[in-house]
Amino acid sequence: MFIKDTIAISPQNTYNNDIFSSTIKQLYGNKFLAIEPEYTGIIKPNQLRRMGRSLRMGIGCALPLLRNYCNVDGIIIGSSEGGLEDCIKFLNQIKDYEEGMLTPTNFVQSTPNALAGQLALLTSNNSYNTTHVHKGLAFENALIDAKILLLENKVKRLLVGGVEEISNYNFNIEKSAGQFKDKECSSSQLIYSNTKGTVCGEGSTMFILESLTGNNNIKINDIQTITFPTEEELHNTAINILKRNNLKIDHIDILIFGMNGDIRSDYFYYRMMEQLFVNQSVLMYKNLVGEYPTSSAFALYLAYNILLKQYVPKDIIFRQEAKLKYNNILIYNHYKGIQHSFILVTKENC
């Protein structure tokens, strides 16, 4: 399946600016908040006032794509948590008001599938509509769903995306559980911090995927997920994904790895680049957007833009190997060291 277009809202200036031609924003803290655009002209004020961050960001990215590319045959969203802030508000209300009368808006907007549903309503799209909620593999499963539909020739064009928001309530719970760093951290030091925990991120990334090649020939060749793997199983999975796409390790030009600065789980990446992929450039992306379950959607956004522009911003380079041309990118990410995924992206030569 081919990537036709993409839009991202992230802690970087990705919505109105091109981070490949402007400077990367340096962030500091233990939450990397997304830079939300002005939604006037995209979302009606009457609808906007009810929406939480994930809905706003999701619709803000998806609606311009749906307006530009008519006749979308399906909307597939990956979101681990959905409108988490609204969800926790609603749960708190149940307790605070002793299971009495509850406001409907928080409930309606809090479910993970609220975004896909709202997009269908806003664009009068009554085709395939699904939301995947498999925590750290939610976006990957949305991609697999899209790939199956496109391979079966059931559809020609799909909107696929991932969205996640930071909720203060959930941040505090996860921080207590050790997921985030005790001390605030700068984006330039995150990956090299050598301490436990990471920083919390958020964002929305949407793609238009098509079965036929477009102008740019950038193809998602393969997606593979694996849960609770041993290191051997993980390395075999990486080799197998290359084998079944007739590629050797040396054919991979760039690796985009999901290092997040947590010494407890970053070793998966370091061992893979030391033992398996020793001659490839390695890029990092969580220093730009923080850690969240569907962050691999942002990695795919980077892969698409690198292959399209044949350029790598210096702030995301972890290890550099000289290459004249970039054709194959392998994205490897894991969530909490449990859910691992590979996405192989290729620029097909005409």
Next chain:
Amino acid sequence: MDREQLKLDIKVQIIKYLNLLDYNPEDIKDDMPLFGDKGLELDSIDSLELIVMLEREYNIKINNPADGRKILKDINNMADYIIEVNYKNK
């Protein structure tokens, strides 16, 4: 709370409950229609929010939907209803 104070309080609560970020209490006129094409242009989900607001903030339950249509017509009607119910309950 006198009638004018009550109307101001209702406007503040409406802005809070419905997240009407572009409005100040003085922007909402006492006789401005809350629903329909003119006025605040609220919709059916907002009406549910207002019913919850009346119960939580003023301890008033609207059980009959037909009553709701009249009570939630504008700020004047909401204030009159709250005063009437409070008077009956005294």
